[in-house]
Amino acid sequence: MTTTxxxxxxxxxxxxVEWPRGNRFxxxxxxxxxxxxxxxxxxxxxxxxxxxxxxxxxxxYTNAHLARAExxxxxxxNPLLVFNVVFGLSVEDLSEGGGPFLGVDDLEYLQPxxxxxxxxxxxxxxxxxxxxxxxxxxxxxWHTVGCNATxxxxxxxxxxxxxxxxx
Numbered sequence: 001m002t003t004t005x006x007x008x009x010x011x012x013x014x015x016x017v018e019w020p021r022g023n024r025f026x027x028x029x030x031x032x033x034x035x036x037x038x039x040x041x042x043x044x045x046x047x048x049x050x051x052x053x054x055x056x057x058x059x060x061y062t063n064a065h066l067a068r069a070e071x072x073x074x075x076x077x078n079p080l081l082v083f084n085v086v087f088g089l090s091v092e093d094l095s096e097g098g099g100p101f102l103g104v105d106d107l108e109y110l111q112p113x114x115x116x117x118x119x120x121x122x123x124x125x126x127x128x129x130x131x132x133x134x135x136x137x138x139x140x141x142w143h144t145v146g147c148n149a150t151x152x153x154x155x156x157x158x159x160x161x162x163x164x165x166x167x
Contacts, residue, residue, distance in 0.1 A: 022097025025138035025165040028125045034093040034142075036121040039149075040085050042077050044115035050081040076112040082119065082155050083107065086146030089121040090159075094142055099162035102139065107157040111148075118149045126158065130165070137162045 051061045056078055060067050067075045087104075095101065113119065127141040141160040145153050 020097070021092075022095065023093065023163070024097055025128065025130070025140065025163045028128045028138075028140045028163065030125050030128055032125045034090070034123045036089045036093055036123065038089065039118050039120040040089060041118040042081065042085060042113060042115060044075070047075065047077045047081060047115055050084075051078045054078075054080065056080065072112070074114055076114055077117070079109045079113075079155075082109070082113050082146065083157070085119050086121045086144060086155055087157075087159070089119070089146075090123050090142070090144050094123060094140075094159075095161045095163070097164055099137060099164055102160040102162060105158045105160075107155075109155055111152060111154045113148065113154050119146050119154065120149070121146045127160075131162060134162060136165050136167065138165055139163070 048062050051057070058078075060070060060072070061075055061078045064074045067073075121144055123142040123144040125140060126143050127139070129139055131137040131139050139160060140163045141158055143158050144156065146155040147153050
C-alpha cells in the first residue's frame with residue numbers, strides 16, 4: 001500500500017499532542033532564579049549583519065581598523081545586539097508561555113563585548129502580581145544579567161511581561 005502526502009499529514013494531525021510551552025504566572029515566585037541554558041557565541045558576521053540591518057552605521061562596529069585607532073582592541077559588538085542576544089536567551093524560561101511584552105527598565109551596558117565571546121544569561125523574579133484589568137494574567141518583572149564565558153557581567157536590565165495564569 002502506498003502512502004500519499006495527504007495520508008501522512010492526516011496521520012500527523014490526528015496523532016499530534018499539544019505540548020504547552022513556557023512557565024505560567026504561578027511559576028514565578030519572587031526570588032526564583034533562572035540560569036538560562038545554551039549561551040550564544042556572537043560572531044563578527046552577526047555583528048556586521050545586525051548593525052547593517054538595523055542601520056546602526058557607527059563605523060566602530062564594523063571597521064576594526066577604526067576601532068583600533070580609537071584605542072579598542074577591535075570592533076566591539078553592537079550593544080543592541082548584545083541586548084537582543086541576552087534577552088533572547090531568557091525567552092524560553094520567562095516569556096515563551098505567551099503574554100505581551102511590557103518593556104525594559106534600567107538597562108546597563110557594563111562592559112564591551114567582542115566578536116567570538118560567548119554570552120550567558122541569568123534572571124531573577126523581582127516582582128509578580130495579578131493583573132488588575134486582565135483576568136487570567138499576571139504581571140511579572142525579572143532582573144536579567146548577561147555574562148561572558150568568564151562570568152563577568154556585560155549587561156543588566158529589568159523586563160516585564162503579562163504572563164498567563166494556569167486558570
